[in-house]
Amino acid sequence: MGVSGLVGLVLVAGLGAHGGAAASSGNVAAAQDAPRVFFVTPADGSRHSGDDVIEIEFGAENYPISAIPEGFDPETDTPRAGMGHYHLGYDTGCLPVGEIIPEGQGWQHFGDGSNTTMLENAPARTYSLTVQIGDDEHRTQEGLCTTISIEVTGGGQ
Numbered sequence: 001m002g003v004s005g006l007v008g009l010v011l012v013a014g015l016g017a018h019g020g021a022a023a024s025s026g027n028v029a030a031a032q033d034a035p036r037v038f039f040v041t042p043a044d045g046s047r048h049s050g051d052d053v054i055e056i057e058f059g060a061e062n063y064p065i066s067a068i069p070e071g072f073d074p075e076t077d078t079p080r081a082g083m084g085h086y087h088l089g090y091d092t093g094c095l096p097v098g099e100i101i102p103e104g105q106g107w108q109h110f111g112d113g114s115n116t117t118m119l120e121n122a123p124a125r126t127y128s129l130t131v132q133i134g135d136d137e138h139r140t141q142e143g144l145c146t147t148i149s150i151e152v153t154g155g156g157q
Contacts, residue, residue, distance in 0.1 A: 035062040035141075036146075037058065037059070038061075039129070041055055042054060042129075044150075048150060054119040056117050056119060058086055058115050058131040063133065067111060079135040084133040088131055089101075092106045100134075100138050101138045109138065127151075131146060
């Protein structure tokens with residue numbers, strides 16, 4: 001199954017959103033740490049049955065996540081500095097800093113600010129999942145990308 005077929009397996013985008021709050025409460029040093037993006041679930045290297053519904057959730061620290069403003073026009077509007085939204089890549093890897101994350105081509109956009117989705121009926125094989133933050137224009141940001149690998153065994157269609 002090609003990457004575009006895999007993206008069709010992603011069925012539900014959640015409505016929850018994680019902001020960029022630091023993980024430690026009241027720790028000023030943590031607030032000054034470099035921003036990062038990460039997978040909450042699944043774990044890197046985890047194994048799943050193709051019959052499972054695989055929950056995918058990502059988060060960010062020290063970088064605010066927000067929906068793209070309604071009516072934003074990338075041709076005439078300026079993206080908000082220091083703010084972004086998630087993009088999930090299937091077998092894509094991280095794109096270079098400053099590139100616009102493409103529509104389709106293995107990428108799922110979360111311009112509504114959400115941070116969850118599900119993968120169902122995935123054929124058995126190893127998958128590379130990449131979460132990358134883009135600004136209002138979907139332009140990649142410095143240091144805000146990570147990739148994990150999961151294995152789907154048996155089941156699926």
